[in-house]
Amino acid sequence: MVLLSVNVNKVATVRNSRGGAVPSVVHAARASLEAGAAGITVHPRADARHITAADVRDIARLIAHWQGAPAELNIEGDPRPDWLELVHELRPHQATLVPVRPFELTSEAGWSPDTDPSVLQQQVSALRAKGIRVSVFVDPVPQAVSWAQRLGADRVELYTEPYARAFERGHTAARESFEGYAAAAELATRLGLGINAGHDLDLDNLALFRTLPGLAEVSIGHALIARAIFVGLPTAVREYLQVLGG
Numbered sequence: 001m002v003l004l005s006v007n008v009n010k011v012a013t014v015r016n017s018r019g020g021a022v023p024s025v026v027h028a029a030r031a032s033l034e035a036g037a038a039g040i041t042v043h044p045r046a047d048a049r050h051i052t053a054a055d056v057r058d059i060a061r062l063i064a065h066w067q068g069a070p071a072e073l074n075i076e077g078d079p080r081p082d083w084l085e086l087v088h089e090l091r092p093h094q095a096t097l098v099p100v101r102p103f104e105l106t107s108e109a110g111w112s113p114d115t116d117p118s119v120l121q122q123q124v125s126a127l128r129a130k131g132i133r134v135s136v137f138v139d140p141v142p143q144a145v146s147w148a149q150r151l152g153a154d155r156v157e158l159y160t161e162p163y164a165r166a167f168e169r170g171h172t173a174a175r176e177s178f179e180g181y182a183a184a185a186e187l188a189t190r191l192g193l194g195i196n197a198g199h200d201l202d203l204d205n206l207a208l209f210r211t212l213p214g215l216a217e218v219s220i221g222h223a224l225i226a227r228a229i230f231v232g233l234p235t236a237v238r239e240y241l242q243v244l245g246g
Contacts, residue, residue: 001244001245002210002215002216002217002218002244003038003039003216003217003218003244004036004037004038004039004217004218004220004237004240004241004244005037005038005039005040005041005072005074005217005218005219005220006028006029006032006037006039006040006041006219006220006221006224006237007040007041007042007043007198007219007220007221007222007224008025008028008029008032008040008041008042008051008059008221008225009042009043009050009051009221010050010221010222010225010226011023011024011025011028011225012025012050012051012052012055013049013050016049016050025042025051025055025058025059026055026058026059026062028233029059029062029063030062031233031234031237032233032234032237033063033066033068033069033071034068034234035233035234035235035237035238035241036069036237036238036241037071037237037241038069038070038071038072038217039063039071039072039073039074039093039094039217040059040063040071040072040073040074041074041075041076041096041198041219041221042055042056042059042073042074042075042076043075043076043077043098044056044075044077044083044086045077045100046078046080046082046083046100053082053086056075056086056090057090059073060073060090060092072092072093072094073090073092073093073094074092074093074094074095074096074135074219075087075090075092075094075095075096076095076096076098076137076219077095077096077097077098077100078097078098078099078100079097079120079123084123084126084127087127087132088126088127088130091130091131091132092132093132093133094132094133094134094135094155095127095132095133095134095135096134096135096136096137096157096196096219097111097120097123097124097134097135097136097137097153098137099111099112099115099137109139109159110136110137110138110139110144110157110158110159111136111137111138111144111147111148112144113138113141113143113144113146113147115147117147117150117151120151121150121151121152124136124151124152124153125152128152128154133154133155134152134153134154134155135153135154135155135156135157135194135196136148136151136153136155136156136157137156137157137159138156138157138158138159139158139159139162140158140159140162140163140180140181140183140184140185141180141184142183142184142187144156144184145184145187145188145191145193146187146191148188148193149188149191149192149193153193154193154194155193155194155195155196155216156184156188156193156194156195156196157196157197157198157219158181158184158185158195158196158197158198158212159198159199160181160197160198160199160200160201160209161199161200162177163177163178163181163200163205163209164199164200164201164202164205165200166178167204167205167208174205174208175208178208178209178212181197181209181212182212182213185212185213185214185215186213186214188214189213189214194214194216195212195214195215195216196215196216196217196218196219197209197212197215197217197218197219198218198219198220200222200223201218201220201223202220202223202224202227203223203227203239203240203243206218206220206240206243206244207243210243210244210246218244220240224236224237224240227239
């Protein structure tokens, strides 16, 4: 079964819109894990507009002392100095390197395969030396997958917004997009890379995408938290787990 990591950034966005501590990202993480999620994802940005470094530490403590089924912490972000310092301090199960563009509302693309790999190779090596599994956020194209393998990453996270937009256009477009992802996934497997995916996956488009060859984990935040507004977070998590389980 494909594992579900719940991204709780949107919970922090709601909290920050009012100030204070409500709703609690730690309570959201706990509720997600109690409902069966395999992990929690956070993406602390430089402007701290949602998840903060303090939030990440609080969630790391929750997971470190979690008494239920094994749970993982995945910290996403661009490898800027303060992000790297936080990740090295907390040693999460997984670190996902994500490119950040100025003034973006959310992630808009994976790493360009034209990016000079030398600095990132050093960062990936240092993270892996701490026992941290490293995933790299990439577009579903062969050049990007091969570039991630040259970095020394353990996994790729396939950027799935293009698939989500294709799904909205109908079955034929969704299938054509999915085939491109399947080719990227098959190449990743041949190169020894694990496969994660995320961005704009939801209860509808996930039914097809969960069949991607070799898919290990999906990270879902916006759609899941939006659904939780109407049905509650534990129910929303269980709905996603049901889809992932087929």
